[in-house]
Amino acid sequence: MTVGYVDVWTDNIISGWAETPGGGTPAEIRVEIDGRYVGSVLADLYRSDLQRNVGYSIDISNFPRGLARKMALRVGGDDLVLRPTGADSAPERATHSLYGGMWIDRDGWRDVLDGKISRGEVDDALAQQLVDFERDGYIIIPGAVDKDLLDRLNRDIEDVWAGKVDGLKIESYSVDIGLLRVVPVDNQYRYGSTKLLDPHLRLSSARYATSAPRVVKFLEAIFEERARAFQQLCFTMGSQQPIHKDTAYVKVDGNPMSMAATWLALEDISEGTGELEYYVGSHRSPDYVFGGISKWMEHSPGQHEDFLDSLHRDAEQLGQKRSKFLGHAGDVLVWHADLAHGGSKITNPGVTRKSLVTHYTAKSHSPFYMRSLNHKQVEVNGVSFTSQYGEINA
Structure with a gap:
């Protein structure tokens, strides 16, 4: 079974470690925002505390503030999902863009306008x-x-x-x-x-x-x-x-x-x-x-x-x-x-x-x-x- 942990989750960086069964290949960390896939990294950085290459680090310092709360890390396929403490719940209604928007950009905006x-x-x-x-x-x-x-x-x-x-x-x-x-x-x-x-x-x-x-x-x-x-x-x-x-x-x-x-x-x-x-x-x-x-x-x-x-x-x-x-x-x-x-x-x-x-x-x-x-x-x-x-x- 794939295992994964988060050491740091801030508006600037997400880091931790993950490992596949047997440790033969690096674990893939899939990054999702509001449930939509946006990219991936491998957990292949050396960790001196664990004495093996199982670490990962994702620099998000150039991303909009608050985006970290909408992120999730899917480790090793669909087996394990890591989220930050206090993560945002799923949006009430999805926006057209993955990167947010105004109320007129959300599904069902016309109902809101009628109200x-x-x-x-x-x-x-x-x-x-x-x-x-x-x-x-x-x-x-x-x-x-x-x-x-x-x-x-x-x-x-x-x-x-x-x-x-x-x-x-x-x-x-x-x-x-x-x-x-x-x-x-x-x-x-x-x-x-x-x-x-x-x-x-x-x-x-x-x-x-x-x-x-x-x-x-x-x-x-x-x-x-x-x-x-x-x-x-x-x-x-x-x-x-x-x-x-x-x-x-x-x-x-x-x-x-x-x-x-x-x-x-x-x-x-x-x-x-x-x-x-x-x-x-x-x-x-x-x-x-x-x-x-x-x-x-x-x-x-x-x-x-x-x-x-x-x-x-x-x-x-x-x-x-x-x-x-x-x-x-x-x-x-x-x-x-x-x-x-x-x-x-x-x-x-x-x-x-x-x-x-x-x-x-x-x-x-x-x-x-x-x-x-x-x-x-x-x-x-x-x-x-x-x-x-x-x-x-x-």
Whole structure:
């Protein structure tokens, strides 16, 4: 009979030892999350206390906090299952993704919505938005940001590029030499493949625009609590970024799929400027699992190209339509954490595509960077704003 024991089970590491009958071959440790297989290791590490190679160690320090409570180790086939003390019980209803999600991502979500409607928690307009979001992976809120606030934000952004605002950085990519820079704001890079990082760090107008009432109402509906805004990217030109999913790069602790993003049109967007494009319904494609165990690309960077290719394969196999967002100034598109999206090819060079992207999670969750950084947060219109680049100017 296979035997197995756990010595350590934390949010960072799971270790112990296991042995097959007779000890002829190493025991296989199959890792499961909520009952679904995600990977395996062999118990073949040397244990000085046992004087044989029967140890195992699983590093989960780069996984979301709390995931360890959902894990189980199946040792030697189906014979023995090890769980942490205080393990979470099976979820009430399974989410579409192995890596969690919001209530709209769970089986039976429509029954939950009907209950919210009957209790008066959700009005007809919001209910339709939720239905559309669950089906398509995005919604559009026309005129979500009023003209006066939008004009103020655009003036503030111009001041940033004119060198009148300190403390902000840009990320700029030089295609010709393949160089990615993160440097203080420099106007010479503005009209290339450049992102202004976290303008909400210094611009109150960015915080107010991305916490507009109709946007906040929807975010609070999908999170079932207040929202946390933790990353912003401001563009002058189209990014032409390949179609991707945020969940591969933008890391949320506690529940990687409890995330949404907004794309605010800072001007009327015209075709050919590298406008936002996406595969409708792609948030319901199967998980792409890096290294056999993680939603996050950094766990297995060598798979990145295959990951990007898989999004197009999924779209073709599942009949997901490729669509574009040609928004008017003040319009906001809200997308699901797992919607496949990117910047379309620029066919009208020299024409701007001014936009502001913001990533949010539920306030009870945190971006991964908050494990090591604890910068002051500022609340605006019920949204908690934080940045990895410093303290927010209130």
